Amino acid sequence: MPDIIGGEAGPEKEIILKVENLSRTYMQGKVPVHALRSACLEVRKGELLAIMGPSGSGKSTLLALLGTLEKASGGKALLDGVELTEVPEKLQPRIRREKIGFVFQHYNLIPTLSALENVELALRFSGVSKKERKERAKALLEELGLGDRLTHKPTELSGGEQQRVSIARALANRPALILADEPTGEVDTKTRDSIVRVFKSLSEKGQTIIVVTHDPDVAKECSRVLRIVDGRISDRKDF
Amino acid sequence: MFDLIVRNVTSRKVRSTLTICGIALGIFAVIVMGAMSENFHQTFERSMGVTSDKIRVFAESGVFGGGLTDDRVSDVLRVAGVKDAYGLLMTTFDEDKMGMTGKQILGVPPEKSSVALSPVELKAGRFLSPGDSYHVVVGSNIKREYGLGVGSKFEIHDKYFNVVGVLDYTGSIFDNAVIIPLETAQDLYNVGDSISYIFAVPDERLDAELLSKRIELSVKGTTTLSPGELRTQAQQSFMIFSVITISSGLLAAIIGGLCVMNTMLMSVAERTREFGILKAIGAETKDILLLTLGEACCMGLLGGVLGVLVGIGAVGLMNTWLEKTRIVLFLITPRLLIIAMGFALFIGALSGLYPAYRASKMSPMEALKHA
Known part of the structure; x- marks a missing residue:
């Protein structure tokens, strides 16, 4: 069961992410759509935070804003000392490389590259040397139990294996925060449990992770759960 | 990447x-x-390199229009600044092929054959010399095609010629040239004393373009092509x-x-x-x-x-x-x-x-x- 339910971070560890009144409004024709309304939250280092909510509630928008994939309409988000909403567009890729790791529902691996090369890819853009890239990517995949699948292409891997490659890629640059958007949405329950175990293990080692999920069984395993309804973060305990 | x-x-x-x-x-x-x-x-x-120092003098009616004869050479020679001048008769070697092979008969005064072809060098034999009649100097392509060498016999217009010289390869029109004495060429093709054009060699101190105009003005019924004009054309x-x-x-x-x-x-x-x-x-x-x-x-x-x-x-x-x-x-x-x-x-x-x-x-x- 989660320790804390709500928008405030638990005690003890330092706050790594602080979001204040973060909102995103876009125009659908002439009608403004409020995808996220004044979201506030704090996340401590090493937390495994679940965000739940119905489809279209704003979960993915929150992740996109935290991942600098979309521009906020208002508010602030301070991640590991960096004000995300004020990062110029030109510097956003650097923030994504150094501070954030993404895990997607559909794994989003490059189909023409092997598991090892997919993980290496994230390091390539950071200017890491070829030798170090290989070593780090290999170590990560071995840690995630994919030591014997290094040269396999995504199509030769199971859904669970692909998601673990995706997690390894997200971890490659040792980010401050991992954003996982429905990471278990495409896998069976056994694989789902193994992915959750990976997240929990990473969290125990100090990795901060925000997981957007529809699955209460995933949320149950997280250290804290937030619920978003109609673009607002609520503190309701039911999920 | x-x-x-x-x-x-x-x-x-x-x-x-x-x-x-x-x-x-x-x-x-x-x-x-x-x-x-x-x-x-x-x-x-390469062709320009071989002939660029000479002024070409034609009849006003053009190369194929006739009207230029041996006696006009002396008129050209009389123009101040002309160091040397000689007539040439040019015709296609293989008339049956309409000249498509590019082979040409070049009738030159034997004593001028080395200067007319300068700076083309001989690969074997000698240039034409005074007294030659049924003697021929052939270009490198002609030599190769007909398997000729110095001393070979070469048939031109039903007459046999002695090959006395073979030109070095130039990559120019002279590789396909068959060079025979001018008078022999005139007899062979039955053109009397007609010539195709005159090569006028300018004095080194004179501007070829200027001399070209002077020739045109001095020798009536002629037109000239200076090295510069030839290059431009x-x-x-x-x-x-x-x-x-x-x-x-x-x-x-x-x-x-x-x-x-x-x-x-x-x-x-x-x-x-x-x-x-x-x-x-x-x-x-x-x-x-x-x-x-x-x-x-x-x-x-x-x-x-x-x-x-x-x-x-x-x-x-x-x-x-x-x-x-x-x-x-x-x-x-x-x-x-x-x-x-x-x-x-x-x-x-x-x-x-x-x-x-x-x-x-x-x-x-x-x-x-x-x-």
């Missing part, structure tokens, strides 16, 4: 191959047409020929370029999600540009190499086949190869610019939503 570019090109084998073939076809056309132009250019330059003809040949090659290459653009646009559309992923994991705009542009350049380069290789092969085959007819039509030069490869790369890069721009400007979120 290069390994990623190569991977992307090789992972879509059929499409990449077809695109590369499109470029190759264009570059092949550039090579073949360019080789024709290069051959023409080289022959022109020839360059104009060469330019027209080059424009026609090169532009047909370029047109084919541009079509190849459109092939690359089409492929790259399709590839970018198909890989929208992939670009979103790359951006999400930290790829910068320049990385996406480099990746996409690199693929286009890579296909351009491969197409260029293939086109050049096939072009060299085809030109070689055609030259071998044409050798039987003594017509050399194609010449591959390093300059042509550099131009063809450069153009292949340029076409690749140019065609990849727009798709690369589109890919680099994608919003990562929109790209990730793409199915």
